[in-house]
Amino acid sequence: MTIRQGGWRLAVFLLAVVAVMGGLALGKGGLFIAKHEGDTLHLADMVLRMARGQVPHLDYATPIGILAVAPVAGLVALGAGLGHALILAQTLLALLLVPAILRAGPSRMQGPWPFVLGALVLIFVLALVHGEAEPSTSISMHYNRWAWAISYLVLVLAVLPPLPGRARPWLDGALIGLGMAALALMKMTFFAAFALPVLLALALRREGRALLAALVAGLAVAAVATMLLGTGFWAAYLGDLLQVAGSDVRPQPGASFTGVLTEPLYRLVSILAILAVVFLRKGGQADLGLVLIVLFPAFAFVTYQNYGNDPQWIYLLALLAFVARPEPGTRRAWGFDLRDGLTAVGIAAFAHGAPSLQNMAYSPLLHLRLGENSQPVGGEALADIHVLDSRMAALAGTSSIAAPDFSQLAPPALAEDAKVSDRPALLNGETLPRCALSTGLTAWLHAVTADLEAAGQSGKGIFTTDTLSLFWMFGDFHPLDQGAPWYYDGLPGLADADLVLVPLCPLSPSGRTAALEALAEAGTELTEIRRTSLYILLGKNAP
Known part of the structure; x- marks a missing residue:
């Protein structure tokens, strides 16, 4: 793929963005996070398992696709520290996307807009925070940022027609x-949401050759994945997705789907999307307006599925509004120029998303300034990941003062049908205290791991009735075969466990309740071995 005259400036700009953002992130000498330690350790669990030869879905349960983990795991297997590997993986992905940006931008847009598209894509990839407006650093949900970057390029190529003389459908x-x-191998939500709009956009433009090429390329990737991982990989992947979809431990990571459309924080976004559809159709862009109608619920669905509910599609809406504007004075409606209307939509969209975009763009610089009052998470594998002392060392939790027995507060039928978060956590007939750990996760893990080893439990496999089960990364224990780095439902890995550990103040009270209920339903006999102020340790006897 050659670079057209003038494209060299775009190429230099893109490489400069990669060099600045990637260089600032790498310049710190490790990964320094200011929040989301649990998510970071969840990612570390998946990466280290894969680096040891395990395959997602086949050897451990997760709804996260293999491509979200494999680049990082590959670098770790080559000897990179986990923190460096995470940053390097982002930098390599950014470089890999540069040629695609050089095709998508100049072939669909003129003026400054290819530069804007390229900057948006690279900011998504290279940021060190997932978005929102709180200045901080976090590697949490990196796959959402990566998926948005890829989605932008796919949708620009599919939705916008090529400029005259620049058509290359194959x-x-x-x-x-x-x-x-x-997207399918990274975060299935994005693939499921955008497959229909992409198909519709290509069909409306009668891009038969492009559609055929897309099908061949996609099926080729699926064939390669099947040859490398086996046919059972797809069934296992689907099983993990269905398990999460049916879980009531965390049915949604934030606002409801209706809330993402209508709550005050998102209402303007919905209004702008509707205005863009109306202006595009009245401005002679009926097909683009129709595709945007289909894209709007897809955008909302992805936003609803992602923690934080950031409408990260708002910048693409702005781009489409600016790029598709008619010539001045050629189209009018309701007494004003439609070019001005789409310009207003684009400006408002960029303004609405500006806090989140600035936060992502600024995060590598903020990362460079961190370091004081922080320390490594611990362990050789986690030595180059640092956490703030205030979040690592101080144990803090929230406790409920409500009556512990929910059945006393409601009729039995209501108690049985209550959400898992409202039901009491019962262990061998004992109602456990309602408590949720808010800070100090790493301190808790270090303390419990050391106590378990001192109690002579080294070398064991431990099933934890909580969101995370990470003792194998902090001490002499082994990860559970068929376990789940992040608990959603059922008893994943229990068959490989020697012990069951029940936190007295878990990260997820609903997760603890669901796991204890699953143990009871399976008829697993639990015999208490040890009890401390932090946990209860039990031996298990399968029925």
Whole structure:
């Protein structure tokens, strides 16, 4: 793929963005996070398992796709520290996307807009925070940022027609197919949401060759994955997705789907999308307006599925509004120029998303300034990941003062049908205190691991009735075969466990309740071995 005259400036700009943001992130000499330690350790669990030869879905349960983990695990297997590997993986992905940006931007847009598209894509990839407006650093949900970056390129290629003389349907279709395959293997939510809009956009533009190329490229990726991982990989992946979809431990990570459309924080976003559809259709862009109608619920669904509920599609809406504007004075409606209307939509969209975008763009610089009052998470594998002392060392939790027995507060039928978060946690007939750990996760893990080893439990496999089960990363224990780095439902890995550990103040009270109920339902006999102020340790006897 050659770079057209003038494209060299875009290429230099893109490489400069990668060099600045990636360089600032790497310049710290490790990964320094200011929040979301649990999510970071969840990612570390998956990466280290994969670096040891385990395969997601086949050897451990997770709804996160293999491509979200494999680049980092590959670098760790080559000897990189986990913190460096996470940053390097982002930098390498950014470089990999530069050629796609050089195709998508100049072939669909003129003026400054290819530069804007490129900056948006690279900021998504290279940021060290997931978004929102709170200045901080976190590697949590990196796969959402990566998926948005790929989605932007796929949707620009699919939705916007090529400029005169720049049509290359086979290349565009191949890029679309590779992008959609990457989304399916990274975060299935994005693939499921955007598959129909992409198909509709190509059909409306009668891009038969591009559609064929996309199907061939996507199926080729699926074939390669099947050859490398086996046919059972897809069934296991689907099983993990269905298990999460049916779980009531964490049915949604934030606002409801209706809330993402109508709550005050998102209402303007919905209004802007509707205005863009109306202005595009009245401005002679009926097909683009129709595709945007289909894209709007897809955007909302992805936003609803992602923690924080950041409408990260708002910048793409702004781009489409600016790029699709008619010539001045050629189209009018309701007494004003439609070009001005779409310009207003674009400006408002960028302004609405500015806090989150600035936060992501600024995060590598903020990362460079961190370091004081922080310390490594611990352990050789986690030595280059640092956490703030205030979040690592101080144990803090929230406790409920409500009556512990829910059945005393409601009729038995209501108590049985209550959400898992409202039901009491019962262990061998004992109602456990309602408590949730808010800070000090790493301190808790160090303390419990040391206590377990001192009690002679080294070398064992431990099933934890909580969101995370990480003792194998902090001490002489082993990860559970078929375990779950993040608990959603059922008893994943219990068959490989020697012990069951019940935290007295878990990260997820609802997760603890669900796991204890699953143990009771399975008829697992639990015999108490040890009790401390932090946990209860039990031996298990399968029925």
